[in-house]
Structures are given as C-alpha cells and as structure tokens.
Amino acid sequence: MASRTVKRAFRYRFYPAPCRRRSCRARSGCVRPVCDRALAERTNAWHTEQRRISYTDTLAMLTAWKKTPDLAFLNEVSCVPLQQGLRHLHTAFRDFFGKRARYPRFKSRKKAKASAEYTASAFRYRDGQRRPAKMADPLDIVWSRPLPEGARPSTVTVSRDAAGRWFVSLLCEDTIETAPAPRAAVGVDAGISCTGSRLDSSARTTWS
16 A cells, blocks of 8 residues: 655643643733734735735834833743744735735634644653743643654644633644555446347336
C-alpha cells in the first residue's frame, strides 16, 4: 500500500486549575481586540486613501498599541498568538483582493471563539506536557488518543467554546496509508443474454 504525509489537527480537552483560568481567558481573549483594531485600520486606509496595509505595518501598530494605557495588558501575554492573528488577517485580505473570499469581518465579543495559536518556537514540550510561552504551568491535557509516533506539533491552539470548555489542538504531520487503485474492471451479470438482436426464452418470459 502507498502512503502520503498530511497535516492533521489532534484536538483534546484540558482543564486549567481554577487559579489559572483567568490567565487562560486573558491569553485567548487578547487576539480578538488586536485583530479588530488592525481590521479597522486597514479598512480606513483602503476606503480613505485606497492604500493597502501590509502585515509588517500591523506588527508596527501592535508595538505602538502595547504602549497605550488601554492595551498595556498585551505585554503580559506572549506576542506569538497576537502575531498569528495578524498573519491570518493578512491572509484574509489577500484572499479578498484575489477574489477568493469575502471582505474580512469584525468578530463579535459574545459570539467569537476565544483562541490563541502558538507556533513551535512559543511552546515547550517535555515529558508529554505542553507549556505555552509566558505560562507557568503546563496544560492539563486529557490524552484521549495518542499523537502519531515521533510527531512534533508545528502549532498549538488553545481555545474556549461558548460553554466554557477548554481545548487544545495540535497540528502534526501524519502518515496515511492509501489503497492502490483497482486495475481490472468489474462486470455485473444482469441475467439477460442475447443472441444477435433477439432475447433468449428466459428473457422473453421475464419481459412478457
């Protein structure tokens, strides 16, 4: 059998300690206001000046926002999820200008799923435990199924749904076995035979 390597997300529940839930909510909730501000800046630049703002421009904006009183709390969390959010927003604009997607929309504070995505450089893996940057304790993950042998996640996404449940999604490479395509055609005998252009007697009985 042939095999191919694909990217797969493995999702698990995890249960932050009561004293850590506020910290988890702050980390996962920081991405939305940053992306919404960047979206507002990009929208204003496009409608007033027909100017496109780049991903690098939004990174510079993020640095400036962290120095303001109302967004100073962003300094308490890892910058990686914030940068990932801005990178996804840039991709959304690129798809819009390429006529492959709709214009990006603002996220509702009540309806949007709180999440934070960490790249490989922003989390540590040791003894089966995952610890994102600027987080004192590892994630208390319930390993309901094993990861592929030798897998090293490229991203780790921490999220909370509307019911308050916490999840961690690990993006890994996985090998999938694929069956070879059949070489011979398969025919089905319908039980009707013909001689020249006439049906045999059993067929005539069936159709009469």
